[in-house]
Amino acid sequence: MSILVxxxxxxxxxxxxxxxxxxAAQAMGGDITLLVAGSNCQAVADAASxxxxxxxxxxxxxxxxxxxxxxxxxxxxxxLAADYDHxxxxxxxxxxxxxxxxxxxxxxxxxxxxxxxxxxxTFVRPIYAGNAIATVQSLDAKKVITVRATGFDAVAxxxxxxxxxxxTVCDAGTSSHVSDELTESERPDLGAASIVISGGRGMQNxxxxxxxxxxxxxxxxxxxxxxxxxxxxFVPNDMQVGQTGKIVAPDLYIAVGISGAIQHLAxxxxxxxxxxxxxxxxxPIFQVAxxxxxxxxxxxxxxxxxxx
Amino acid sequence: MKVLVPIKRVIDxxxxxxxxxxxxxxxxxxxxxxxxxxxxxxxxEAVRLKEAGNATEVIAVSIGDKSCQEQLRTALALGADRAxxxxxxxxxxxxxxxxLLQKVVEEEQPQLVILxxxxxxxxNNQTGQMLAALTGLAQGTFASEVKIDGDKxxxxxxxxxxxxxxxxxxxxxxxxxxxxxxxxYASLPNIMKAKRKPLxxxxxxxxxxDLSLRTKVLKVTPPAEREAGIVVETVDExxxxxxxxxxxxx
Ligand SMILES: Cc1cc2nc3c(=O)[nH]c(=O)nc-3n(C[C@H](O)[C@H](O)[C@H](O)COP(=O)(O)OP(=O)(O)OC[C@H]3O[C@@H](n4cnc5c(N)ncnc54)[C@H](O)[C@@H]3O)c2cc1C
Ligand SMILES: Cc1cc2nc3c(=O)[nH]c(=O)nc-3n(C[C@H](O)[C@H](O)[C@H](O)COP(=O)(O)OP(=O)(O)OC[C@H]3O[C@@H](n4cnc5c(N)ncnc54)[C@H](O)[C@@H]3O)c2cc1C
Numbered sequence: 001m002s003i004l005v006x007x008x009x010x011x012x013x014x015x016x017x018x019x020x021x022x023x024a025a026q027a028m029g030g031d032i033t034l035l036v037a038g039s040n041c042q043a044v045a046d047a048a049s050x051x052x053x054x055x056x057x058x059x060x061x062x063x064x065x066x067x068x069x070x071x072x073x074x075x076x077x078x079x080l081a082a083d084y085d086h087x088x089x090x091x092x093x094x095x096x097x098x099x100x101x102x103x104x105x106x107x108x109x110x111x112x113x114x115x116x117x118x119x120x121x122t123f124v125r126p127i128y129a130g131n132a133i134a135t136v137q138s139l140d141a142k143k144v145i146t147v148r149a150t151g152f153d154a155v156a157x158x159x160x161x162x163x164x165x166x167x168t169v170c171d172a173g174t175s176s177h178v179s180d181e182l183t184e185s186e187r188p189d190l191g192a193a194s195i196v197i198s199g200g201r202g203m204q205n206x207x208x209x210x211x212x213x214x215x216x217x218x219x220x221x222x223x224x225x226x227x228x229x230x231x232x233x234f235v236p237n238d239m240q241v242g243q244t245g246k247i248v249a250p251d252l253y254i255a256v257g258i259s260g261a262i263q264h265l266a267x268x269x270x271x272x273x274x275x276x277x278x279x280x281x282x283x284p285i286f287q288v289a290x291x292x293x294x295x296x297x298x299x300x301x302x303x304x305x306x307x308x
Numbered sequence: 309m310k311v312l313v314p315i316k317r318v319i320d321x322x323x324x325x326x327x328x329x330x331x332x333x334x335x336x337x338x339x340x341x342x343x344x345x346x347x348x349x350x351x352x353e354a355v356r357l358k359e360a361g362n363a364t365e366v367i368a369v370s371i372g373d374k375s376c377q378e379q380l381r382t383a384l385a386l387g388a389d390r391a392x393x394x395x396x397x398x399x400x401x402x403x404x405x406x407x408l409l410q411k412v413v414e415e416e417q418p419q420l421v422i423l424x425x426x427x428x429x430x431x432n433n434q435t436g437q438m439l440a441a442l443t444g445l446a447q448g449t450f451a452s453e454v455k456i457d458g459d460k461x462x463x464x465x466x467x468x469x470x471x472x473x474x475x476x477x478x479x480x481x482x483x484x485x486x487x488x489x490x491x492x493y494a495s496l497p498n499i500m501k502a503k504r505k506p507l508x509x510x511x512x513x514x515x516x517x518d519l520s521l522r523t524k525v526l527k528v529t530p531p532a533e534r535e536a537g538i539v540v541e542t543v544d545e546x547x548x549x550x551x552x553x554x555x556x557x558x
Contacts, residue, residue: 236470
């Protein structure tokens, strides 16, 4: 069996989640090829070649893939798919964008967001905001799979696979990139951080998120938010944790002024240790918290920062 | 310009679903159902395009048994002009749904199809992208802004790093994210009016496509429950526990 894993990257760095997706591919069993498609992305291919369990890196470096537009990526991956039994990508916004397109072009179903591998054709995935766990068998000859990175442990990076360059240019010509408005942050990625501190509607406004920043700086934590905090414009969309935002599972998750709606829990309840700071003792977040503190966040946060 | 909006009937987002004791599926008997929230946002966007003079007609379509007519009526009450129900019993996977929608696109020739980015029941996040592939159209997924610009549409997308704007040739496929708009409430007169708007019923079998399932659900189980922990009295106690008991900070 052979597996094509598509690397998640921004043309300069390989995303940590790819190491977890490779672990999922290893569990499926087979020879793993890692595709790096982008523009001026040699550095990513170099990093990819160190990923354990990968026997070959395919580097496809062309302007057509600079922004990994789904129309172009799906044509490329579909063309390469002829040589593979499994096509696997990380369930982040890039993979979620082009993978279903690949599946449809190959005329196969996709199994989305898997958290475990039972066998080469059977996968486990959460449904209903994680309130049910489905075991799904793919009946297609080729499997198209997206992986929820938090379900798998990263493979190590001390290998040395060969890099093969391919120059397949797929440009559908139906879409173009206009602009990016990316959030600049010195902090670790939400998906990769071992500590996450998130604020909800209880934070009241964007300025008050500085109360979380002081703590995040001391702990080396990433900062997240609930949907309510994003919708209210306190913080940008890329900070939303939850069923329809980012899925995180850090060693420590601190929820501040977040009630604990099922949609929020879906994005963080696999964290190792959960702390809740909320002034309402009845808030559902306390039902999943290992340590809760019933307090006004405007008192608790400055005190916490001073004691770390 | 016609806008097609595929909508799905799903469990209400406030309901916490339970797994059936025989682990065959979740138990949806007597559970409150609603229009998938992302589909509601899709209907709203289409109606706003019409109100702004960019669209001439909004068509809602849903694939499912007769009960999804309820959600189609909701879409009509929110401002869709007419509706199509494609009668299908039992489960279909996203690829089948996308193939049926492809037929509707061929028939209706919309300039824009707006879907939800994901259904809150199966959380697949794939139907819109599959439809885009089958029709060969460009896609703007996870949209937080949609702007018609001549023969193109500019779509701002919510991506992991922030926002990305792409320009798509029309016709195109868009899937909605949460910040695209805030759907209106249907007024009583509009709910009454919706009852008289046209709702066509077609049979999935008549489309002549192979709808066999490519995925098989082997079992559905409840998730591992987290045990509630303890409530600490002071910040000092919290810090002490995190250092010495949980050992997650140093
Ligand atoms: C389709 C759909 C998708 C969704 N996806 C997501 C998602 O991905 N992620 C997500 O988070 N939500 C999501 N939601 C929204 C979700 O249902 C909740 O509305 C949301 O999580 C609530 O955010 P919150 O806890 O910040 O706000 P609230 O529920 O309003 O809770 C605020 C909390 O702050 C506490 N508080 C207030 N002031 C203080 C204070 N001074 N000190 C201490 N505590 C205080 C209150 O006691 C309360 O518990 C989704 C909803 C829908 C319909
Ligand atoms: C336990 C279980 C596990 C399953 N696992 C899988 C799986 O792994 N892969 C798979 O392909 N299917 C699976 N299914 C089938 C799945 O539930 C859906 O019926 C099917 O996949 C439709 O896609 P979706 O709603 O998940 O689409 P999504 O891609 O999440 O929905 C996006 C949008 O597509 C549109 N849409 C979706 N359905 C309809 C509809 N019926 N009518 C009109 N518009 C619609 C809406 O605009 C919606 O917002 C599973 C079902 C069960 C019960």
